[in-house]
Amino acid sequence: MTASPLYSGTQVSRVETPAAQGATELGVDPTEKDARGGRPRLGVFKFASCSGCQGVLLSCEDELLALADALEILYFPEASSHLQEEGPFDLALVEGSISAPEHLEQIQKIRARSKTLVTIGACATSGGIQALRNFGNLDDFVHRVYPRPEFIAALATSTAVAEHVKVDYELRGCPISKRQLLELITAILLGRRPEIRNESLCLGCKRYGYVCVTVAHGLPCLGPVTMNGCGALCPSVGRGCYGCFGPKEGANTEAMAQRMLQLGMSKDDVRNAFRFITGYAQAFREESARHE
Amino acid sequence: MTAPESSAAPLYRLEEAGLALLLEGLRRDGYRLVGPVVRDGAIRLQRIEGISDLPRGFVDEQAPGTYRLRSSGNGRLFACRPGPQSWKRHLFPPREPVVQLKRHGDSLEWRRPVVEDPPMAFIGVLPCDLAAIRIQDRVWMEGPFQETRYVARRRNTFIVAVNCLEPGQLCFCASMGTGPKAGQGFDVCLTELDGAFFLEVGSERGEAAVASLPLREASEEERRRLQESLKQARLRMGRTLETRGLGGTLFGNIEHPRWEEVAKRCLTCGNCTHVCPTCFCLNVRETGTLADGRQDRERFWDSCFSLDHSMIHGGYFRHTPKQRYRQWLTHKLGAWPSQFGTVGCTGCGRCIAWCPVGIDITEEATAIRKTSRGHVRMPQPRSAPVRAGDPLVPTPAQVKGVRQETPDTTTLWVEPTGPFHWKPGQFNMLSIPGVGDVPISISGQEGSGILHTIRAVGKVTRALTSLQPGALLGIRGPFGTSWPLRAVRGRIVTVVAGGIGLAPLRGAIRVMAAHPRHYPWVRLIYGARTPADLLYPEELELWRQLLHMEVEVTVDRATPDWTGNVGVVTKLLRAGRKVRPDGVYLVCGPEIMMMVVLEELRAAGVPEEHIYLSLERNMKCGAGFCGRCQKGPFFLCKDGPVFRYDRISFVFRHAGL
Amino acid sequence: MTGNETPLAGGNARVLEELRRIPLTQDLGKSRLQRMAEVARIEDYDAGKVLFRQGEPADHPRVVLSGLVSLVVNVPHKGEIVVATVSEGELLGWSALLPNHRWSSSARTARATRCLVFDGPALRELMELDHELGYQILRVAFEIAASRLGDQFLQALDMFGYDRS
């Protein structure tokens, strides 16, 4: 049999369709990069947060060199004073929660200028520890904490970025994991699916070979309902998980809470355990409300 | 599985000093000793230097969701029952590189990383765990492929088993036929009794290891006491499980309300699967980062409790906790015998202790048995000859040509390295370095090259469909079953295809089109979303002109210039004439389409054995290792993807399997 | 009727022939078939012929004997959409079996098509007078309507949108 002319060695011109356009992930479609003649552009933005997650990015010293080669860093105030806020950005990393009135507009702008928007850290993905105020009355907090409360312009709630704009990927954690950050950036640049698993922390615990603190020591641990990614730091030192990575998909917080009560926690303790670093994430928020 | 207890195998008495010598001897022979050690309040299985590392004086107390070590009040070395770890972490480590990519200029080479671990000697393998190792042997070594890394380690592993005289609260090995006396597979087996060890030898390697030990033949009295103690142990199991016909009962109760009930308690955390000594599911990921510039692949433990396990593009087959718990239990106790000729549970009790909420597999299975609403017959296991090579390592292939079929679908014309033999219906795993690898059917052959028609839906398929002529990719395969072209000769054949489902069928249609003498009457019914989504329009036209073929096409959504049928394939199936009950039907398309087609065929009285389907599930290996493509007792990669419907109808009917 | 009507004389035998063949009437006895034949005729249409329009009173039910008919719905802002096609052997316009109905879609031939056309009022009267005949016709019509509903629901799922195949 000879080769069919249907499959000639030359490329048949490609038809542009919505599906095909979706394929222009950074780096996958070389033509797209060529047209602009540059490396994918990165912006790193910060809202209400402690900068710890950006710190993780900065701490990727060796890898950062490779990243700097692969990416053009347009905006990263913590790392450089040469800032191009206008973008446009191929990849935007957003840290922090939406907490002040001006954030509302800023985040819309960032979204509009960015092709792929990634939220990083517990603040950006759940509202963060500062979202504890969402459960109470803001004025009370402000008056108790600040000497001149009238200078404090804050929204009544601290919320996740995804409640305001479309988010393409999330990196959970307080702070985020370096491995996941490098994996995400690499995956976006190479056009592969980031291997960031939405599974329980327990699976991580077991792969590392740690002994379960709930079963062997009777300690409450949020691991079964918390997303894996931190490296099972707390169980590795004999502590229960605090839930920094937020709820895993389909978290059965009700059964978890039952077990915590059984292990001797009070209703208040259970409520406070869920109402912590990622306490405003939906599953945890709803569970803590059940223990008011 | 248990060896007869009255066996007259030689039994020796060995004092503790002798045991120390045995371990020393093994070490001298180059074995790394691995054994139980007390750490973090539990028994872990890790490297030991000698008997001083063993958990002398410890015993465990276990209950659902609870595990405590306490003093045993005696000096026994092996009083502890299974702990949170099992030997699988040493034979099948939680993470392991499986493929390394080397680039030589323009060419690619994928390599299998060499296992460099020294040989291991497992000290103190409990009978249930010995059985677990033999169960995993079947998964990794007995075909159709071998997991080369496991094989390398396993062949070099020396096993010192220990019989159980004090079963725990969660043990039910007697029910499972795996204990309390060790079955086959050990090199040396010990029973710790009255401050000494009674030793049996199970292999030549074991014989050599004990040759220079100070052994004395056990007395008749000692032998009798040992038998008696084992008999007592058998009666003291903390749990029991009735296994007779359990598989058929579980699969006969797929819609039992108990699944909902347990799902309310289950956290879908997956602890049970990761502590289980027989669970083997795995996932594969690309490990390279920009920084290291590598494009290697590693596999890691995965669990059917993770959502990703059942993912295909656009959805999940098991998204609810009920479906996931049901997968676990029906696999362990129900499907396993059909897959591997042995049940998948050894009765070690780990999943009960280490479940954070104490869900008890024996209790759940018993609850279903007691209120059973039906029973099905489970299929017999089928053995396959072992195929050579490492199925996870791709070989390079080159893209000879590219053809855009539809806006989102492209056919790659690919030249594999060396001769490549395949049958219509089979698939390859196609790899793009650094991006991933996915199952794609072989849709035809042109010259020495093969064709793959790929719809760009996600990352890997997009990368594949962007390849240009000359590009290199990796191929693993061919895998899976094929369409029954021989069996349908001379029959009235109706092919029903939907969307990209025509690709896996095209090879078969080409054969039937070319051989009217064997296939005198072939009808193709093909549905797609829109006219622009129809695959192979020229070829459809060619087939339509053949005297022995009829080709009918329909679309879901018409465009103004479309003058053909609008509607779904079932409409064409019944239009104009009655569905022929004596015909054979080859069907491939979205699962919902196949379900509707099957209903139409059932209503028309077509027997199930005249219908063949090709199914789709998540797949990471293609070789029967990753566990992700299971549909009840079947692996799509080796028992499928093409199935005769009567074989799978009892599971196909149920969503979430 | 504006189709090319076949002369009734020789036509009656051909109509009978067709009635025996099509699923709608094939199980009827001889005398009932004869009566049905009296209220039916065969018509041929070129491609592109509009057979009825959405919203108009449903008068004559048809059965497609050969060719293909598109059911077209006019969607405001989107124009005409072909929602289904009716092919050989299928009933076209089952709402005309019921009194006082209007067409829920328009019908236009997709290619040259031959239909068996029933005189709606006459057929309904026949069905009224002979309930057994009426029952048989409605039963078959109902089966057809039910499976078409099933098809439509599958179509609405847009099953090719995401799944493979």
Ligand SMILES: Cc1cc2nc3c(=O)[nH]c(=O)nc-3n(C[C@H](O)[C@H](O)[C@H](O)COP(=O)(O)OP(=O)(O)OC[C@H]3O[C@@H](n4cnc5c(N)ncnc54)[C@H](O)[C@@H]3O)c2cc1C
């Ligand atoms: C036996 C078999 C034959 C197939 N033949 C073809 C074919 O001829 N043409 C074609 O276009 N498609 C075929 N598919 C479907 C194809 O494998 C998926 O579309 C592809 O895996 C999607 O990968 P992705 O990375 O592009 O998508 P993503 O959504 O990014 O998926 C990520 C990962 O999930 C897994 N995954 C997702 N969807 C599927 C799926 N449908 N099946 C298996 N694993 C999946 C893969 O591991 C994949 O890498 C076949 C699937 C099977 C099981």
Ligand code: SF4
């Ligand atoms: S310690 Fe916590 S995270 Fe680890 S297995 Fe136990 S419950 Fe899960």
Ligand code: SF4
């Ligand atoms: S299913 Fe449970 S009891 Fe059975 S082998 Fe696995 S962990 Fe042990």
Ligand code: SF4
């Ligand atoms: S599918 Fe089976 S082997 Fe895989 S994790 Fe689940 S129970 Fe274990």
Ligand code: SF4
């Ligand atoms: S049965 Fe227990 S261990 Fe298994 S997933 Fe459910 S809660 Fe976790």
